[in-house]
Amino acid sequence: xxxxxxxxxxxxxxxxxxxxxxxxxxxxxxxxxxxxxxxxxxxxxxxxxxxxxxxxxxxxxxxxxxxxxxxxxxxxxxxxxxxxxxxxxxxxxxxxxxxxxxxxxxxxxxxxxxxxxxxxxxxxxxxxxxxxxxxxxxxxxxxxxxxxxxxxxxxxxxxxxxxxxxxxxxxxxxxxxxxxxxxxxxxxxxxxxxxxxxxxxxxx
Amino acid sequence: xxxxxxxxxxxxxxxxxxxxxxxxxxxxxxxxxxxxxxxxxxxxxxxxxxxxxxxxxxxxxxxxxxxxxxxxxxxxxxxxxxxxxxxxxxxxxxxxxxxxxxxxxxxxxxxxxxxxxxxxxxxxxxxxxxxxxxxxxxxxxxxxxxxxxxxxxxxxxxxx
Ligand code: FES
Ligand code: FES
Numbered sequence: 553x554x555x556x557x558x559x560x561x562x563x564x565x566x567x568x569x570x571x572x573x574x575x576x577x578x579x580x581x582x583x584x585x586x587x588x589x590x591x592x593x594x595x596x597x598x599x600x601x602x603x604x605x606x607x608x609x610x611x612x613x614x615x616x617x618x619x620x621x622x623x624x625x626x627x628x629x630x631x632x633x634x635x636x637x638x639x640x641x642x643x644x645x646x647x648x649x650x651x652x653x654x655x656x657x658x659x660x661x662x663x664x665x666x667x668x669x670x671x672x673x674x675x676x677x678x679x680x681x682x683x684x685x686x687x688x689x690x691x692x693x694x695x696x697x698x699x700x701x702x703x704x705x706x707x708x709x710x711x712x713x714x715x716x717x718x719x720x721x722x723x724x725x726x727x728x729x730x731x732x733x734x735x736x737x738x739x740x741x742x743x744x745x746x747x748x749x750x751x752x753x754x755x756x
Numbered sequence: 757x758x759x760x761x762x763x764x765x766x767x768x769x770x771x772x773x774x775x776x777x778x779x780x781x782x783x784x785x786x787x788x789x790x791x792x793x794x795x796x797x798x799x800x801x802x803x804x805x806x807x808x809x810x811x812x813x814x815x816x817x818x819x820x821x822x823x824x825x826x827x828x829x830x831x832x833x834x835x836x837x838x839x840x841x842x843x844x845x846x847x848x849x850x851x852x853x854x855x856x857x858x859x860x861x862x863x864x865x866x867x868x869x870x871x872x873x874x875x876x877x878x879x880x881x882x883x884x885x886x887x888x889x890x891x892x893x894x895x896x897x898x899x900x901x902x903x904x905x906x907x908x909x910x911x912x913x914x915x916x
Contacts, residue, residue: 658778661817
């Protein structure tokens, strides 16, 4: 008989704890938001806008940080364990990106992977830029690894690490990672069309 | 599927249905080398660290198919009782382990570190040794890492 009144406060405490944790983690989540498309912007249907829906998505931006820290997850939180850019964008000397990331996603551990897994070079830091600024940086040969338009199209539509965004595997809880809002085929067609039409950055 | 590789310089060929099986389970359950530990299975703790072609790898997140033709080294292949590896020697001198569970992973990560950085600074240690120890032996571990590097430097000098 006595156990019932005792268990109620415990249950209340537990529920309270869970609620507090949920509220706290939401707070942490929002402080790392890296979304570059304002929520109220009407998404247009031009090749430029379609391409940018992908390039501003966290699947791309997380590895194009504006500092030396890779980001993770929908909330773009800093990579756990203090991992940083290190040397050659490949991590530290003895603990490299490839200590954990292999050429394919690992569905057992939830660790994402793709060939030549690495951080984008510092000159390609896009985090915090809007889509127009990203496009400018992407076309700037001083920042884009001296790539011509043809080479950019190749990088954007053929590179397996770039295309990983459309097949990002599952996370550590086995939950599929979110993909960009348009399909891989639509994205590729948009990139090709935008470059074919002269890679003109629309006025803001 | 057949996959061939060497473990501690012994060649192995295994027959396995799921080529994506983590290397950790092949090492522990098929080759019965139990020194490599399972901590999280999420590449987060480092208990499963071993070497693949001289690089530290978290074997819980390494599909066995990637081991084809590679040289794997586990804690069992680091040194012997008679001839301990500098990391093992230093670990004994500094009496590092508490429960011991995380230690093989730390030792393999350290062996890889001092091969690449013979005189690691505290910063090098902070960056590269990011395994997790629930018993918090980090303080003794740091001393042992410096000591292991020192032993390795002296040994390689005498061998020159
Ligand atoms: S068991 Fe592999 S990192 Fe924890
Ligand atoms: S010694 Fe116990 S977990 Fe590290």
